[in-house]
Amino acid sequence: MTVSPATNATVRDRLVLRLRALMARTIANGCTEEEELAAARMVGKAIAQVDAMGGGAPMEQAEPSWAQAERESREYQTLLEKNTAESLLKAAVQELALNHINTVSPARMRNTNEPTERVDIHELLEPHLGMMLAVGGTRMGRQILRRMVDELVYDGALPRFLEMKRER
Numbered sequence: 001m002t003v004s005p006a007t008n009a010t011v012r013d014r015l016v017l018r019l020r021a022l023m024a025r026t027i028a029n030g031c032t033e034e035e036e037l038a039a040a041r042m043v044g045k046a047i048a049q050v051d052a053m054g055g056g057a058p059m060e061q062a063e064p065s066w067a068q069a070e071r072e073s074r075e076y077q078t079l080l081e082k083n084t085a086e087s088l089l090k091a092a093v094q095e096l097a098l099n100h101i102n103t104v105s106p107a108r109m110r111n112t113n114e115p116t117e118r119v120d121i122h123e124l125l126e127p128h129l130g131m132m133l134a135v136g137g138t139r140m141g142r143q144i145l146r147r148m149v150d151e152l153v154y155d156g157a158l159p160r161f162l163e164m165k166r167e168r
Helices: 005-029 033-053 065-072 074-104 121-132 139-155
Strands: 116-120 161-165
Touching: 005 033, 065 074, 074 121, 074 139, 116 121, 121 139, 121 161
Parallel strands: none
Antiparallel strands: 116 161
8 A cells, every 4th residue: 555645745744744843842941861761762653653664764773972962062051051940040030029928918718807918929029039049239139039039939839829818
């Protein structure tokens, strides 16, 4: 049974789209070495399928030396350090933010007669975190801190608003 060239081209285009999506997802998520190797194996299999569809010889099992060389490259190391530093900063911001939230708004039984006000998380955290991390003096530092808090809210690690007891 032979496959028509139109079907072959459609399948080939779908494979290329899957490869691009996999590469984008891997880069965007900041993968570990194991995930990187798994993704490289998947890419190798998909490329072998694409090559076989084009009439080429099937690809032999690739040696892991190219992956090792890629991991040892200066570019990769710089990117890995940047991702690690960002994740450590994000974890530190989350820890400081939760500690401050628990200090300012301790868990308590909600009294329906108690007047409360809704406070935006940025209004509550930015002065405290700016002082703790010493970023309050620079515009870039404040923007990075704001972005980190936004990411933590988006990830569900921090609430968007807090119901605080209104001071009389």
